[in-house]
Amino acid sequence: MSDEALFIQWVTPARRRHFADTLALALPPILALTILSLLTISLLFALCAATVSLLVSLVLARQRSLRFDRLWLIRTLDSTRPELEDSSALIFTDEAPASPLQSLQRHRIAARLDQGNPQDLAPPWSKRALLIVSLTSLALIAAALLWPRASDGPPTLxxxxxxxxxxxxxxxxxxxxxxxxxxxxxxxxxxxxxxxxxxxxxxxxxxxxxxxxxxxxxxxxxxxxxxxxxxxxxxxxxxxxxxxxxxxxxxxxxxxxxxxxxxxxxxxxxTDAPPQVKALTDSLTIVKPGQRNWSPAFAATDDYGVAASARLRITLAIGEGENVTFSEREIPVSGNGHARDRRFTPRLDFSTFGFAAGGDMVVQLIVRDNRSPNPQEVRGPSLILRWPSPKAPESSGLTGMVNTTLPAYFRSQRQIIIDIEKLLKEKRGIAPDRYLARSASIGGDQQILRGRYSQFLGGENEGAPDLPTADGEAHSDGDGHDHGGPPVATPNVFGEKEDVLAEFGHPHDESPASSLDPETRAILKQAVDEMWQSERELKTGHPDAALPYAYKALRFIKEVQQATRIFLSRVGPELPPIDASRRMTGKREGLASRQLEITPIEQQDGPAAAAWRALGDGPDAIRGAINLAPLDGWVRTNAARLPDALALSGAIDAVRQAPGCAACRTKLRALLWAAMERPSGRLVRRRPADATGARYLDRIGAAQ
Incomplete structure (x- = not known):
């Protein structure tokens, strides 16, 4: 047996005994502290106190047991075993004997050492200290159980x-x-x-x-x-x-x-407020080279505590173009931290979920609070992890530029604005060439989006926008349109619109473009023009100059989205057939007036307004008792929208109990005024004419 193994064999019983003795002394106080916390504070605090106390006791017991080291063993053996002749150090040492005499003495002492038992070196139990600690803890527990609390017995009035x-x-x-x-x-x-x-x-x-x-x-x-x-x-x-x-x-x-x-x-x-979920990770994250897992971070807070377990909804989008497959699953996750502010950081391995290059992983945390019954469930924000495709992007022979595009559901004008603002914030820490490349990449996304909206204009805005001085749209060779080959010599039919257009022009009335009314079409054309300006600044490396154009384009797009008028094909009116037998007879049976009746606007605050007038000093004021029953019904019906329904009910009751109380009437009238809906705004005068309008009016006056 080696010297180290022999040393461990002889000190292990002593260490185990001392470790157990320390824990035995610590358990009664821990039990007393847990019961006191449970009775005076809460169950959660008692569990936390017990856990922390037990961990501290374990660490302390381990540290105390480590004091039984090699020096202690040598001293103990020399003092309790005379037959070892104070030579225990020759056995429990890592150094080789310095002389043949030491080697001989070592063999003699080793033979005598085996005659003893390592259990004899274990220290005795601390019986007296254990008895005192146990009795003290029991006394504290009994006092806590017998001490009168606020929830026991009749309270103090x-x-x-x-x-x-x-x-x-x-x-x-x-x-x-x-x-x-x-x-x-x-x-x-x-x-x-x-x-x-x-x-x-x-x-x-x-x-x-x-x-x-x-x-x-x-x-x-x-x-x-x-x-x-x-x-x-x-x-x-x-x-x-x-x-x-x-x-x-x-x-x-x-x-x-x-x-x-x-x-x-x-x-x-x-009311118990629902939990709040906040994402601690960026909403869009790109997979780094060599990355094989992802740990999105969420923070969930609640006024009374969030459940320790939650669900993570994972949506995978694998593929490109039209060959995209979606899958969705939910997995349980555990949080850490205080119940009122938990952190959820699940570890998602790509191999477990089948996540590969060219796909997106969207995660969403679903948490519940501790309300019982019917816990409230809240879904947090979505976080996206994108793994770009390893395929090299295709280049266009016409432009000679390479554009890396995003999926269609990310290529929006709002996303382009977000990308521009992010690029401007990171400008200081990016190299100039990298800054220019990212700006050009965003410009490519702007070009794709502009092309998508240009199809509603018949492809007319694929080039630069018209100058403000242009009176019309001219078509010529090289203007960006596909005019086709030379006209085919075919006989023309006089008056045929299709033949004239086929010979001298080309149509722009495709179905997407022809479905817009002229006003909406004009707004969309302005949006495309602003996109072209934004694209130009981005591709030339000036995203700060492109940002105003991008915002203008977004505003025009929102106006187009809110437009509801479209052109429909003309159809003939479907009128009821005329009864020829009644003509020239003078019969008026079955005829009724077609004039629509004017329906008065229903005032929902009628009882409140009547009570407000009755409590005032006007011609409708009532000095004595007022019938407040309709007002009570109005308060119950509109309690959800009133700022303080209970205060209003209390004021109504005060006026009912004391009809002559001037202060009570004034208070109720003030509460009614704050509770009633605000009247609609008055007519606003037309704004005065600006410089252009003034010149126009002067010209009209001069012409007259």
Missing amino acids: APSSEGLPAKPGIPRLVAQNLRIIPPAYTGLPVRDSATLDARVPQGSRLEWTLRFDPQATAPKLLMLGNQPITLRQDGANWIASRTADAAFLYRVDPAAGRGPTPPLHRIDAI
Whole structure:
């Protein structure tokens, strides 16, 4: 056996014993810390605390066990084994004996060493320390379990803040408490509120504990617009509970309407927001040489936490031109980090998904939050990984230029603008020749896009745009059109349009071009002209000068896309047949007026406008009680679009309870004004004439 193996054999029992002893001392405090965190904070925090504490204990136990090294072994053997004659160092050393005497002594000591057992060197268990630590931890756990918490037993009541005067024999609220128990998925603790107004997560359970003086007989919680809640007696207190699925207004009525009207209280239910997914990787990534995998990065955030697992939707587009095949699949992915801010960085191997050159991989992360039941699901942005085809691009013999084009769904005017802006941002870090090549490449994409739009103009804009002074479109040899060969001598028929056009010109009324109305056609021609200007600047290495033309082209394209008028072939009218038997008879049976009735515009804010006028000082004002029932219905119908429907309902109730309260009427009128739809804009005066228009008007006046 080698010296190293012999050393490990003798120190392993001691190291294992000390490692286990350290963990045994650490486990009771870890258990106590976990239970205390669970009872006082939350389950998630308790799990995190237990995990971190256990990892620290493992590292500490390993470090302590490594103290049993070679020096410790030699000292221990020399002190506990007299027969080794203080010569243990001769056995557990890597150096060769310096003399024959040392070699002889080493063989003698090695024979005596085998008479012992390595287990005898293991240190004893720390029984006393383990007992003290265990008893202390048990005491802490028992104290935490027996300590009164806010969610156990009757809560501590706070003095009432109703502010109502005391009347003999009429019960009134003197103490109150509102316990809020959020849903378990939120991880929020149970809390007590001394006031009866609160903002709570949607789905929270509310528990009221109230006390009255003198003792009430049948108190209730009057829900504004809903059924009242009856309180049940528990000793000297009255208790009620409800789930806050939506916001509501209520008041505490201890005397069944016999006393003064209590004030309204408000509970706002905060809706759980859906998770947010953000891409941490560029939206378009190009595969680098030698790359065999891809790790797109996403960040998912939520107010109460994102689920640890998500789904990654992967779409593959393999092929070129018309031979493109698509496939889609979803794989589960796991996130890391805090539940409210998780990071998802899946590793995608190209060989696993069959991703090859000439294809695109589009990934989209689908996450869920921790809401229970019905978790909310959100789809993140799409990220694209492109693997260019290894084939050499074809060159055109006419232009002598090589253009690398993108797939059709990326060659858009907006994408060209994005590419130009990206190139301008990276100008400082790119070599001049590389900068010029990328600019020319974008110019090639602009040329392809211009050709696609030029087909709707009959191919007329394949060359430079017309000068502003051009009065018409002339056709001549070398103008870029295919005029064909010389005209064939065939007999002409007088008046035949086709023969005249075939001999002296060529048509431009292909079906795509003839489907546009003149106005849309003119806008499209302007877009193509701007594309030509952008292409020219790009191919000459001036993307900064091409950017304004690209933006103008995009604006014209949007106008064309919004155009709805097209030319249709003319067809004859399909009128009903004329009944000749009724002619000249004077019979008018079955005839009706064809005049359309004028339908008045339906005002949706009619009840609100009527109440606003009634609360004012005009001729329609009402000084006394106002019928607010139509206004209540209007608020319930339009609650989704109102800025604060609960505040408006509370103001309506205040005016109903005190019709003569000037402050209540003013507040309700102000809320109505903010809630009603804004009136349509008035007629705008025509803008004054500019210099050109003024000269035109002067010429007209002079001519008259």
